[in-house]
Amino acid sequence: MLRTLLAVLLLLGPLAATAQESDLQTILQEHQADIAKPSRSSVGPALDALKASGLPEVPAFLEDWRDKNVWYDADGLFYIVDQKKIADVTTRDPLPSVELASLTQIKPNGGVRKVISEALVDFQLSDPDITRRTAALDAIARNLDPAQAGPLAASIENEPDAALKLRKERLLNYLTARYGDTEEARIAAIESLSNDLSVDGRAVLSQILSTKTQIAQTIPEGVNLARVLKPGTDLPREQAYAQIAAVADLPPVLSASDLKSALESQVQDGKIAGVSINTLSEASAREAAYDRLAAEGKLAPRATEDSITATLAAYSIFDTYDEPSTAITDAARATQDAVNTRVGASQAADLALDAVSLASIYFLAAIGLAITFGVMGVINMAHGEFIMMGAYTGFVVQQFIPNYTVSLIVALPLAFAVTFAAGVAMERLVIRHLYSRPLETLLATFGISIALQQLAKNIFGTQARPLTSPAWLDGNLAFNEVISISYIRIAIFVLALLFLGLLLFILKKTRLGLEVRAVTQNPRMAASMGINPDKIKMMTFGLGSGIAGIAGVAIGLYAKVTSEMGADYIVQSFMTVVVGGVGNVWGTLAGAGLIGSLQKGIEWLNPSNTLAAQTYMILFIILFIQFRPKGIVALKGRAAGD
Known part of the structure; x- marks a missing residue:
């Protein structure tokens, strides 16, 4: 009986060691389809599983996946191929017995590579190599993502480099200013930006104060109003009318050349709308002829000076902040004014x-x-x-x-x-x-x-x-x-x-x-x-x-x-x-x-x-x-x- 047990243990020992070495391979097999043929919408669960595993070899695998160095065979097993040298995905040991012709390369598109790079940031923030930590901060700076706030905050305390630590704190402040959990935290982060004259800091304030133009007969209640545009002062009257006309489906403003071309299409026996073309040398006469044809349904209606005035009086053109909180935009605007003065x-x-x-x-x-x-x-x-x-x-x-x-x-x-x-x-x-x-x-x-x-x-x-x-x-x-x-x-x-x-x-x-x-x-x-x-x-x-x-x-x-x-x-x-x-x-x-x-x-x-x-x-x-x-x-x- 004892001999049998020892024999079983001897047989299972290598298998157990192999299983332990293949922990990464095991996780990859669980998401084999999403990794082998990744898309931006389906790759999330695989990345979450890799990050949750805590395996030290995950960052290197993600880099290889991003750089198109990951291949797989007919059985779905994954390998690392670098300069035609095939290696085990976990141990990185060379595998001379595996033929490259039997493998298929994984080629993630640009969107997938971007998602992988974002996932790599969590690992790189605490990487012993300072160049990797710097690259991670560069990636965060290029695309402020609220999901990066947690890993970034966790990496600050143990950051040995003073300059990188200061940069991490600054990036965390940017993330808090834009995506903080509470209004108070965001306002505090925004106010601290008054001492930050960098382009990135000013960009954060501009993003918080981003606006969109809206048109309505009555300004809705509850919107975070940035300003009301006054036609003739903030923008030309015809431009203001054109914006309103595009929304309210109103007749367009016709230029002199457009009006003339439209009238020329209505010439019959030397007359337009029953009037000799010789009498249409004045602009007012041409406009009157056009309006008569429009009333008869022969031409599309046009905007007149009176209709433009009436439309501008009936509608409002205004900018509203994308940020719904008035307190946050007020703080951002005050900080931006202070920063602009200092700049x-x-x-x-x-x-x-x-x-x-x-x-x-x-x-x-x-x-x-x-x-x-x-x-x-x-x-x-x-x-x-x-x-x-x-x-x-x-x-x-x-x-x-x-x-x-x-x-x-x-x-x-x-x-x-x-x-x-x-x-x-x-x-x-x-x-x-x-x-x-x-x-x-x-x-x-x-x-x-x-x-x-x-x-x-x-x-x-x-x-x-x-x-x-x-x-x-x-x-x-x-x-x-x-x-x-x-x-x-x-x-x-x-x-x-x-x-x-x-x-x-x-x-x-x-x-x-x-x-x-x-x-x-x-x-x-x-x-x-x-x-x-x-x-x-x-x-x-x-x-x-x-x-x-x-x-x-x-x-x-x-x-x-x-x-x-x-x-x-x-x-x-x-x-x-x-x-x-x-x-x-x-x-x-x-x-x-x-x-x-x-x-x-x-x-x-x-x-x-x-x-x-x-x-x-x-x-x-x-x-x-x-x-x-x-x-x-x-x-x-x-x-x-x-």
Whole structure:
């Protein structure tokens, strides 16, 4: 007897183990037809059974089912097939004995895949893999479903990632605001959205405040009325009548061309309704003829001005909220008004931040020109090419130093040295022979500009070259969902402030600055005091060119580096110097601020046409110079007279 019992147990042991391993397969077999040939309307019970089972292999199966990796054989057993490799649906062990030709692939349609993805969210919300949890939150955000509120709330407490936990709480608040169990809970969630300036939060409020237009002779009682549309004010009279006519089956409004075509179809022996067509040149005569034919039943009736007025007086056009609760829509409307106010203020602050950022870029590009043109009076049309040379210097350095932080530290002084040397060479070879001859200087530097562009094309080609910023400059500094600025622009702003302080120090506190100011105001007197004007002019021109090279490195971190990049900044640089005040560092700063703010303001008013924005800006500057020819910060004393 004992031997028999042991034999039975030995025989049943593998079967029991197989049954335990096939728990998932067992559930699938119970819903075999719905899984093998799924439809959106019938797949629900199978998904509910899988979720209720609590089996750890269910999420992986759902992913495979969604991705069309589930197959079944003639007996209805399911398998996983990935890249033609067949595996057990539960253990994922390979099954080399099963032939792919004997299996049939399950191909759920888009609707079924969407339902499966929604079911996967419940599992993914607590998945150890953060990418899966993030994907689950993305799926919830795309389609707020009240059924997801429970699993989402249950996953918040044990969420280890602070950012994801905050996002889960925010999504749960969205779900509560739209689908909460009680009116009090919904109102509390809605009011908390006043601090949420995100697009998703504003969308939730808009969905709560969604309306539909209705037409009735008397506004029904008990509806959640949003507004009553007044014909002639909120919408044109004819449009209002057309909406009412479509509902109440009233005669349509005929346009002049429709009325004329209808009358032409009734012409007989040169007459319409017994009246000669020669007498129907006036619109009123044609309308009268049409109405006579309509009274005789020969044409369909039309809406007249009197009937339109009577109809508009008898009917009301009004919008009602889809949400039946007045308290909820009142809370949502108050919250939306508060959010819109904060968004408007944040957009203004973001625009101001963009203007300051652009002004810092223009200041960096123009400060070198402020020295060469403002102090020396040299119209250097090749200034943009010194910016380009600095940017290419940064690119070359990065080819030899792969560490972007170190390469940036090396590139800044090296760009200054390269462009300083180029500026000194240009001043010694060309500029010093053309002082007090502005037209010849302009033509000569313009020719040098073209030559430098072509040289850059010959060396680096015509394709844009990357100047990669360090990793610590990636991303944005976000103050809220509306206000943000990239770290690169912050770095450029800081660099502009450093240069402002450095130039003021050089010009006000050093011997070189003293000699530059002396030569600028009175070269002969400076020479009589032992100052070499030629040397000072050479150093000044080199200093302005070197600063342009550093500006090129900074600008190249976020803009394209090409042989023509200097042309994008030469016009703005000249405008910055002229508008701010020639020969004044503070004037250059003021000019950069004005032009940056003006350009951003015009682009905000007309965002689709940046060329028009630049045109309007130039026109404004021309008018500005007419009223203040010496700029915002004009020089005083003897230098002003020069």
